[in-house]
Amino acid sequence: MNKRNFAAVIFFAIVGAFLLFTALMMHPFGNFNEENTPEMDEYIIDNTQNETGADNGVTAVVFDYRGFDTLGEATVLFTAVAGVILVFRRLKK
Amino acid sequence: MLIDTLISLAHIVVPILIVIASIYAIYFKDLIAAAIAVAALSLLLSLEFYILQAPDVAIAEAGVGACLTTAILIISIRATKREEEA
Amino acid sequence: MSGMSRIVKTITNVAFPIVLIYGLYVIAHGHLTPGGGFQGGAVVASGLAMLLVAYGSIWVIGKVKEKQLSILESIGAIGFIGLAFLGILMVFIYSSFQGNFFNNFLINQNEIPLFNEIGAGLANINTAGVIPLMNFAVGLKVIAGLFAIVLVMAYATRIKEGK
Numbered sequence: 210m211n212k213r214n215f216a217a218v219i220f221f222a223i224v225g226a227f228l229l230f231t232a233l234m235m236h237p238f239g240n241f242n243e244e245n246t247p248e249m250d251e252y253i254i255d256n257t258q259n260e261t262g263a264d265n266g267v268t269a270v271v272f273d274y275r276g277f278d279t280l281g282e283a284t285v286l287f288t289a290v291a292g293v294i295l296v297f298r299r300l301k302k
Numbered sequence: 303m304l305i306d307t308l309i310s311l312a313h314i315v316v317p318i319l320i321v322i323a324s325i326y327a328i329y330f331k332d333l334i335a336a337a338i339a340v341a342a343l344s345l346l347l348s349l350e351f352y353i354l355q356a357p358d359v360a361i362a363e364a365g366v367g368a369c370l371t372t373a374i375l376i377i378s379i380r381a382t383k384r385e386e387e388a
Numbered sequence: 389m390s391g392m393s394r395i396v397k398t399i400t401n402v403a404f405p406i407v408l409i410y411g412l413y414v415i416a417h418g419h420l421t422p423g424g425g426f427q428g429g430a431v432v433a434s435g436l437a438m439l440l441v442a443y444g445s446i447w448v449i450g451k452v453k454e455k456q457l458s459i460l461e462s463i464g465a466i467g468f469i470g471l472a473f474l475g476i477l478m479v480f481i482y483s484s485f486q487g488n489f490f491n492n493f494l495i496n497q498n499e500i501p502l503f504n505e506i507g508a509g510l511a512n513i514n515t516a517g518v519i520p521l522m523n524f525a526v527g528l529k530v531i532a533g534l535f536a537i538v539l540v541m542a543y544a545t546r547i548k549e550g551k
Contacts, residue, residue, distance in 0.1 A: 261492055262495045262506040264516075267424070277490070279468075283529060290533040293541065370434060370538065378541070378545075
């Protein structure tokens with residue numbers, strides 16, 4: 210086993226350990242009870258309709274509570290389009 | 303009762319199909335076949351998100367992953383060589 | 389690539405309006421049903437990519453240039469940022485609540501009767517304040533951006549193939 214394969218095995222073991230711990234620490238799927246739910250989830254589920262007026266809680270979080278994330282996503286898309294048009298403009302002629 | 307059994311079965315079958323599709327995407331030497339395998343992977347992943355009760359992510363995955371990524375990959379393959387160099 | 393066969397064009401003619409209507413529905417009802425600006429924009433851009441594959445990039449670039457798509461995308465981005473900054477400006481007009489960046493300034497007021505009701509599970513479309521307007525801005529941005537990527541790549545490789 211040379212040095213590069215050894216590094217690959219170490220990296221694979223670390224990533225696999227992280228994935229395994231994440232899978233063990235996930236919420237139980239489908240049953241909602243008060244103990245294993247974070248406080249932020251309860252606040253958003255209870256107060257979304259009164260504070261933002263939207264029925265869809267996911268859109269209310271994306272566009273109102275976490276508007277900065279959507280701004281970053283829009284910036285990423287804008288940069289991608291600008292880069293693609295910059296690269297392919299010269300090939301077009 | 304039957305519906306619950308079918309949903310429990312789908313929770314087992316669909317991830318296995320996702321793993322099989324990803325293995326085929328690595329295995330194929332023809333790059334267009336590999337792109338089609340990636341498209342099938344994205345479609346099955348969209349179905350898995352829908353089973354896990356996240357329809358937002360399912361719509362985004364079906365639109366971007368299964369259609370636009372496949373179109374971009376096939377356009378790129380058309381501009382270069384089709385066979386992978388061993 | 390100058391278009392595919394007559395069968396593909398006919399099926400595209402039938403399927404494209406359905407995809408377009410579904411994507412616009414997802415954008416317009418983003419605050420009521422699952423979906424939103426990004427998801428509906430991705431669906432509409434998928435329909436436009438289907439049109440591009442069926443009819444060829446020469447036909448499509450005769451209808452719409454990529455500079456027009458860039459202008460549309462910039463309009464969407466400016467609309468999104470402008471709505472975010474209007475949340476700061478609106479504190480000088482109403483002066484009853486505090487204003488900040490990404491403030492939802494259309495909800496809980498009665499002076500502008502636009503999207504100002506509070507939804508309570510009744511699927512009323514006149515709700516949710518500034519969220520539908522941001523959905524339209526982001527939807528326009530995603531449609532123009534994703535279609536510009538596919539269109540520019542297809543047209544550039546078409547020239548290289550014909551050489």
